[in-house]
Amino acid sequence: MDFIFSVLQEAFVPEVIMFAMLGVFLGVTVGAIPGLSGDMAIALLLPFVYKLGPVSALGMLIGIYKGSMFGGAISAISFGVPGTPAAVVTMEDGYPAKKNGYPKKAMLTALYSSVTGDFFSTLLLIFLALPLASVALQFGPVEFFALYVFALLMIAFLVQGGIKKGLAAAGIGLFIGCIGMDPVIGTTRLIFGVSRLRGGIPLIPLLVGVFAVSELIIQFAKEWYRSRLKKIKELSGLSKESGYDPSKDIMSFKVYLSTLKATLIGSVMGTFIGALPGAGSSLAAYVSYGAARQFSSHPEQFGKGILEGVAAPEAGNSATCGASIIPLLIFGIPGSATAALIGAALIMQGINPGPLVFQENTLIMFSFFVVILYASVMNLGIGYALIPLYAKIAMVKSRFLFPSVFLFALIGTYASRNSVTDVWILLVAGLLGALLKKGKFPLGPLVLAFIIGPGAEKALRQALLIGGGEWSVLLKSPIAIGFYAISVVSIILLIRFQKKLA
Amino acid sequence: MKRFSLNYDLFLSGFITFIGLAGLVYLHFEELSMGAGIGAKLFPQLSLLVMFIFGVLMVVDALDVKHAVAYPEINILSIALFLTLSILYTLFLTRIGIITATFLFLLISFSILAPKGVASLKSSIIYSAFLTFLIWIIFVRIVGIILPQGLLI
Amino acid sequence: MKRKECFLMLFALILLLVFVSLSSFAAEYPKEKVIRIFVPYGAGGGSDISGRMLASAAQPLIDQRIDVICMPGAGGQEAINFVMDQPQDGYAFLLTDYGPLITTALTEKVGYDLSDWKAVFQITEVVPTFFVKADSPIKDVNDWIAKAKAEPNVFSVGHGRYLSVPHLPLILFEKLTGIQNKNVPTTGGSEALAFVLGGHVDIGASVPSTIGATVKAGQTRALAVCSEERVPSLPDTPTMKELGYDVVLPAWYTIFAYKDVPEDRIEFIQNKFIEALNTESAKSMAKNLNIFLTPYGSKKSQEIYNATIENLKTLLSELKK
Numbered sequence: 001m002d003f004i005f006s007v008l009q010e011a012f013v014p015e016v017i018m019f020a021m022l023g024v025f026l027g028v029t030v031g032a033i034p035g036l037s038g039d040m041a042i043a044l045l046l047p048f049v050y051k052l053g054p055v056s057a058l059g060m061l062i063g064i065y066k067g068s069m070f071g072g073a074i075s076a077i078s079f080g081v082p083g084t085p086a087a088v089v090t091m092e093d094g095y096p097a098k099k100n101g102y103p104k105k106a107m108l109t110a111l112y113s114s115v116t117g118d119f120f121s122t123l124l125l126i127f128l129a130l131p132l133a134s135v136a137l138q139f140g141p142v143e144f145f146a147l148y149v150f151a152l153l154m155i156a157f158l159v160q161g162g163i164k165k166g167l168a169a170a171g172i173g174l175f176i177g178c179i180g181m182d183p184v185i186g187t188t189r190l191i192f193g194v195s196r197l198r199g200g201i202p203l204i205p206l207l208v209g210v211f212a213v214s215e216l217i218i219q220f221a222k223e224w225y226r227s228r229l230k231k232i233k234e235l236s237g238l239s240k241e242s243g244y245d246p247s248k249d250i251m252s253f254k255v256y257l258s259t260l261k262a263t264l265i266g267s268v269m270g271t272f273i274g275a276l277p278g279a280g281s282s283l284a285a286y287v288s289y290g291a292a293r294q295f296s297s298h299p300e301q302f303g304k305g306i307l308e309g310v311a312a313p314e315a316g317n318s319a320t321c322g323a324s325i326i327p328l329l330i331f332g333i334p335g336s337a338t339a340a341l342i343g344a345a346l347i348m349q350g351i352n353p354g355p356l357v358f359q360e361n362t363l364i365m366f367s368f369f370v371v372i373l374y375a376s377v378m379n380l381g382i383g384y385a386l387i388p389l390y391a392k393i394a395m396v397k398s399r400f401l402f403p404s405v406f407l408f409a410l411i412g413t414y415a416s417r418n419s420v421t422d423v424w425i426l427l428v429a430g431l432l433g434a435l436l437k438k439g440k441f442p443l444g445p446l447v448l449a450f451i452i453g454p455g456a457e458k459a460l461r462q463a464l465l466i467g468g469g470e471w472s473v474l475l476k477s478p479i480a481i482g483f484y485a486i487s488v489v490s491i492i493l494l495i496r497f498q499k500k501l502a
Numbered sequence: 503m504k505r506f507s508l509n510y511d512l513f514l515s516g517f518i519t520f521i522g523l524a525g526l527v528y529l530h531f532e533e534l535s536m537g538a539g540i541g542a543k544l545f546p547q548l549s550l551l552v553m554f555i556f557g558v559l560m561v562v563d564a565l566d567v568k569h570a571v572a573y574p575e576i577n578i579l580s581i582a583l584f585l586t587l588s589i590l591y592t593l594f595l596t597r598i599g600i601i602t603a604t605f606l607f608l609l610i611s612f613s614i615l616a617p618k619g620v621a622s623l624k625s626s627i628i629y630s631a632f633l634t635f636l637i638w639i640i641f642v643r644i645v646g647i648i649l650p651q652g653l654l655i
Numbered sequence: 656m657k658r659k660e661c662f663l664m665l666f667a668l669i670l671l672l673v674f675v676s677l678s679s680f681a682a683e684y685p686k687e688k689v690i691r692i693f694v695p696y697g698a699g700g701g702s703d704i705s706g707r708m709l710a711s712a713a714q715p716l717i718d719q720r721i722d723v724i725c726m727p728g729a730g731g732q733e734a735i736n737f738v739m740d741q742p743q744d745g746y747a748f749l750l751t752d753y754g755p756l757i758t759t760a761l762t763e764k765v766g767y768d769l770s771d772w773k774a775v776f777q778i779t780e781v782v783p784t785f786f787v788k789a790d791s792p793i794k795d796v797n798d799w800i801a802k803a804k805a806e807p808n809v810f811s812v813g814h815g816r817y818l819s820v821p822h823l824p825l826i827l828f829e830k831l832t833g834i835q836n837k838n839v840p841t842t843g844g845s846e847a848l849a850f851v852l853g854g855h856v857d858i859g860a861s862v863p864s865t866i867g868a869t870v871k872a873g874q875t876r877a878l879a880v881c882s883e884e885r886v887p888s889l890p891d892t893p894t895m896k897e898l899g900y901d902v903v904l905p906a907w908y909t910i911f912a913y914k915d916v917p918e919d920r921i922e923f924i925q926n927k928f929i930e931a932l933n934t935e936s937a938k939s940m941a942k943n944l945n946i947f948l949t950p951y952g953s954k955k956s957q958e959i960y961n962a963t964i965e966n967l968k969t970l971l972s973e974l975k976k
Contacts, residue, residue: 140855141839164559168518171552175525178546181730184840185817187542189532199730221580223615331852332868333845340697340845344704347944352868403611404633407604410588411641418726419733423592427585434581439514449549457545458842465839466811466856 003366010367011374016056020371023060024378025386027067032075032083032390033408038068042341054349054364059371061345062321065338066118066379069281069318073110074390077103077310081212081405085203086281086317088211088447089289093302093309100305101249107387108251109307110314113263115380117315120267121274121322122376126369129326136275136327141462142473146480147276148456151287152449153487166445169436173449176201183458196421205413205422206450209429210443216406217434223402255307262292262308263315270319275326280336281317286448288316294490322372328353329365515560522554587611600642605634684745684920690721692748692910693738695731695755701864705778705908706750708940713931717924723750731755732765739767739913745920749911752781753963756911758818761971769964771914774956775921776928779941780949781862781906782882783824784889785812786875788851793858796879796898803834811837813847814860820906821847821860823970824881828895828902830973851875862906863888867945881905888945904966907949909956925952 010016030041041064052060072087077094090110097106139147152170179190180200191197266288273284292312293302302309324339332353334340343353351361358365413426433443460474467473475481529547591607612626692710694702703725710721726734735755741747749756749772760769785796793799793810803810814822817840829836839856841847844865851859852874859866859875867888869875877892882905885894895902910928912921931937932950941948951959 137849137853140850140853142855164556164563168515168553168556168560171522171549171556172518174549175546175553178549182542182545183842185542189542190546196733198732199727217581217584220584220611220615221577224577224580224583327849331849332865333849344700347704352943352945357868400612400629400633403608406588407591407607407633407637410592411600411604411637415641418724418737420592420596421733427588427592430588431581431585435514439511441514453545453549462839462841465837468808468837 003363006363007366007370010055010363011370013055015053016059016367016371017374019052019056020059020063020375021378021382023063024067024375024382025063026060027064027069028071028074028379028383028386028390029067030064031068031071031073031087032386033412038064038071038084039338039341041068042338042345054351055367055371057345057349058342058368059375061342062372063375063378065321065342066114066318066375067382069118069321070111070114070314070379070383072317073114073310073314074107074387077106077110078390079401079405080215081409082207085207085451086285086313086320088207088282089285089313090310090317091211092289092313093305093307096303096305097307097310098305102305104249104387105251105255105307106305106310108384109255109259109310111380111383111387112256113259113266113311113315114318114383115376116263117267117270117317117319118321118379119373119376120264120315121271121319122369122372123322124271125322125326125372129330137331138479139276140477141459141466142477143479143483144276145456145459145463145474146477146483148452148459150483150487151283151290151452152456153491165441169441169443170445170449173446174453176206176446177450177453178457183454184461200454201425201450202419202422203451205426206429207447208409208413209426210433210447212409213406213426213430214433214437214443216402216409217430218437219402221434259307259311262296262312265292265295266312266315267319270316271323273316274320274323274336280451281320281338282448282451284316284320285313288312294493325372329357509564511564512561515557515564518553519557519561522550522552522557525550526554583614584611601634601638604637605630608633684923685717685719688746690717690719690746690748690924692721692723692750693734694723694725694750695727695734696751697725697727701781701862702750702752702908704944705946708937708944708946709778709910709928709931712934712937712940713927716931717927730759732759736766738911741913743913743915743917745912745916745924748775749913750778750908751911752820752906752908753967754816754819754906757964757967758971761967762818772911772960773914773916773921773953774960775910775912775953776925777907777909777949777951777956777959778932779908779946780882781820781864781908782880782886782947783821783860783904783906784863784866784880784886784892785825785878786851786859786861786866786870787857787878788854789874789876791857791876793878796893796895796900799858799878800832800834803832803836807835808837810858811839811856812858812860813839813841813850813856815843815847816840819843821862823967824895824902824904825860826974827904827970828900831900831902848875863947864945887947904970907956907959907963909960921953 026041027038031038042061045061045064068084069086072082072084073090073094075081075083076087076091077098080091080095080098082088082091094106094110097103177200180197181188188198266285269288269291270281270284273287274281289302289309289312292308293299296302296306296308298306298308320336324334324336325342328334328339328343328346332343334343346353351357351364410423410426414420414423436443436446463473464471467476475484526547529543529550532543587607587610591603595603608630609626612629613623616622616626692706694700694706696702703723706723710723714721726737731751732755734751735749738747738749756772757769759765760767787793793802799810812825814825816822821844822838822840825836825838836858839850841850844861847856847859847861848866848869850856852869858878863877863880863886866875866877870877870889877889879895879898880886880889880892881895881902883894883896883903885892929950929952932941932948938948
């Protein structure tokens, strides 16, 4: 009893509360700005972690993680530009939702599902850490490859412009992912002599370029087209869609309940994938979306603005917050890049993530759990308060909005890794995205294939190495067979479904 | 195939097919390590193959005029214009400093999109100044980014 | 009214500009500007953490900010090139292990000579360590060799990236003993650890800071370390040398300056670094991080640097055969 009391004392110190709130606020803000991400904010703040007490420091960093997972949805929904990689999927239905006249519903759905997913995985973190971590350890190269194949096939579900375009886009994404050092041996390939590309194409510039910059280029082009036609009316094209009817855009508990199934699917998927070392929040978002669509009663509405399509990925990406900390704390193996950064912060506070972390730092760890829990609540409150503020930015006259957001994205990309090469990649990716968008290509598959490709290749080659070159090694694991089975079933269902539409 | 027109869809899908094929040919002759199992060629080849196959399928679609889909109002010229502006910005960023470059970029892009008149010029200038200031605060003071030459002005 | 706004904004801008320029009016080294240490790896990695530890210990001593900046681009070459491009005034340093700096230079074309870099200060020694899951049938190194000789290519060893700090000693060991294992590259120590714990590979090669906690908890067993002497955080683990195999290939995290940085500034900063790491707070921080402090000044670091270059040259040319 005494112990519980001291834990609560530690956790509710004003300083801790303040830093946790600051963290969430920073996270939402940074998440909402395309080009900046939560990871970047955490990395930038690592030096200051020394100056704070351990619980405050951790509270702040976790707050940033949570906030940024939701923040990305704000710009994804408001102007079709994902604020963070994890929000890419949210945009698929979030932006159409806004165009169809219910941005507020969409954003609040995103907020509530984010918080639900986050809370879910945090509770799991606290109560089921050990069993969950041991399941994660069962995933070796063979299992990972099966997971990646499953995810790549999910791409087929995300396709809007027709399967052909979707798969071609995936092919392009896979190809771009192959540029640079190969994931196993490190031989450089496909760089055509440009040594700056040795490390491959970095994710954030590609992502921000393909989605955000391409959108901005296109909007610029559309604006110009209109202004040249000497249209006097200020056509914003984005924010002031004619006929915005606030009465049709009210969020209610009933609406939340209607998307609850999708939210829960996302929470489970996100927790599971978040706990796997190396999988990340983007993958969690994609898989959640695909799974929710699979189990939805209105799968044909996905991509057109259905709220389930916003709830699932948001729950999924936020669920990785708690989940990716699980293997970090238990084994010292971070479940995502962000968890790795938090691991570094823990280490700097003298706390060694790993099996002994609870024995050595009992009070701090339990206080930390309490803080993580209430940070979720703060996320809810602060997110709610910030939505109207940040969404208003979308109301600014578009001729000022696009170039400014573009510059934010450009400079933000530069700041993320201190690299001018990144900026060039950003621009090329933007051009690519714009050209593909003009041709009505779906960009989601491209990005997913890019993200997953290297991981899949590595897993495949590692598996073959362990199996001594025998391809049969891929079927030697029940988990892997399970994934392949689900994939086959899903393809069959998809083909049947397509026939139904024809 | 009754009529076909050189439309954008044809161009785009043709281009993708071409890259797929060219890449496959290139890789065929390229020496890449075969170590560690299946070697470093497989994945790139696989991706190029996918691009080629579906590229061809899309070309077939595009030849059939009924399928023309691309957005007409996205003008290639304006894309080029905006991109040129961005490239110039990136090039000059390290030479004339972040404040000047940002201000000029914003001013030019706001003006291009603006309706004619002095009033809009004034608002362009004011917004450019304000946003440049905002960017400076966030990125230089708070984030503390490093510019290659250490130039600020 | 619009005009007033314009003027106000301009005025504010000018004030800020004046403020900015004034604040860089200071005295002499090292107070003229911020000292920056560049790391060719992503944030959160071993070199990053050692750098931050050093920075926080040294900042109060020199009364100047020291920033650790991660530039993982182009496999680490971006950070190296960036430091090369900086003015050679002792405010920009490179902190790295031998991978991006030496191994890359020996296997590919790069824009510098290895002799262009001056070692300023070595923070720590990073010792490649072989380990297995606690319940593994492999009892010790000799057991490993015996079993591997009886049935070659059965054991799989997860070692970080190809030709990385844990990988090279593995190759050396295999050459010396003639055994064959399946070498499985991984993205780093963490993944190797995960695979060993999950039973996907039989043996792992990593560094003490990654596996230390699991060894203490009894989940893994360290078979041997590849250094001259035993590692303090793994006191029960023999060195390869003790067991009779000359596999000594420790890595280091060392701070480098590029060629034209003035000698007196290097002297000054290395003294401060040595002092910083000898403080009680630094020592306790290091102990918590399982970092084995080796505060070597420029002379000793340079010797170790040169020795490593020679070792690697030999090893890599052996590999090519």
